[in-house]
Amino acid sequence: MIRTIVFIAAMLAMSGIAGAQGLPADILNSPALSAPVEGSVASWIIRTFGLLTVLSVAPGILIMVTSFPRFVIAFAILRSGMGLATTPSNMIMVSLALFMTFYVMAPTFDRAWQDGINPLLQNQINETEAMTRISEPFREFMLANTRDKDLQLFIDIAREKGQTVVTGDRVDLRAVVPAFMISEIRRGFEIGFLIMLPFLVIDLVVATITMAMGMMMLPPTSISLPFKILFFVLIDGWNLLVGSLVRSFT
Structure with missing residues (x-):
């Protein structure tokens, strides 16, 4: 995160210097910067536009290629199972899921950073090679956590349309990313089902007792809610859930 902030600050500083000089071409054609932009103002503009585009879609990229969806789905089902509408708040759940994503x-x-971004900043590689090196760690992570059935689905769909997404042993990202996403959604619901079971049992027990006592007008959820919260606290639920979610990734 710190490296990303430094990188963005460096880009903003470069743009400020260029504006102060009033002649971007002189700055960009200097020996220090001629290699990364290849002496072209148009190239610099394209790279800056590409950087801004990547930053604008960064939240979507975070959701697509990281562990974030599984965490958010599990937390949302947990809150629903306990019967809490707004507690914990969306900000708390998303923040926790975000920092767990950074950890995983x-x-x-x-x-x-080491294989792609840092060599690019040092002008040791070009943008095309940098993109390949940057995407490779994410490709390996996604493939390690994607079901073969889901991956084969998109490979078969591409084959039916006459497209090629497999080159040797390498699968194109356009097939890996959606396969990874549906695999994560499926695993999130599987974990959510296991989370819901004990709360469902508590609801059934409370509903049976209230019906047997003839309390027809009293909502069973209003009685079961304190018991579900107490149960979750006594078993140290947050520790168990977060630990299980983090360990579920390979």
Whole structure:
């Protein structure tokens, strides 16, 4: 995260210097910067536009190629199972899921930085090679956590349309990313089902007792809610859930 902020600050500083000089071509054609932009103002503009585009779609990329969806789905089902409408708030759940994502994806981020971004900033590789090196750690992570059935689905669909997404042993990202996403959604619902079971049992027990006592007008959920919260706290539910979610990734 710090490296990303430094990288963005460096780009903004470069644009500020160019504006102060009033002649971007002189700055960009200097020996220090001629290699990354190849002496072209148009190239610099295209790269800056590409950077802004990547930053604008960064939240979507975070959702598509990381562990974030599984965490959010599990937390949302947990809140629904406990019968809490707004507690914990969406901000708390999303923030927790976000930091858990950074924790799980830290090795992948480090590899992408060391293999792709850092050499690009040092002008050791070009943009095309950098994109390949940056995407490779994410490809390996997604393939390790994608069901073969889901991946084969998109490979078969591409084959039916006359497209090729497999080159040797390498699967194109356009097939890997959607396969990974539906695999994550499926696993999130599987985990959510296991989370819901004990709360469902508590609801059934409370509903049976209230019906047997003739309390027809009293909503069973209003009685079961404190018991579900107490149950979740006594078993140290947050520790168990977060630990299980983090360990579920390979």
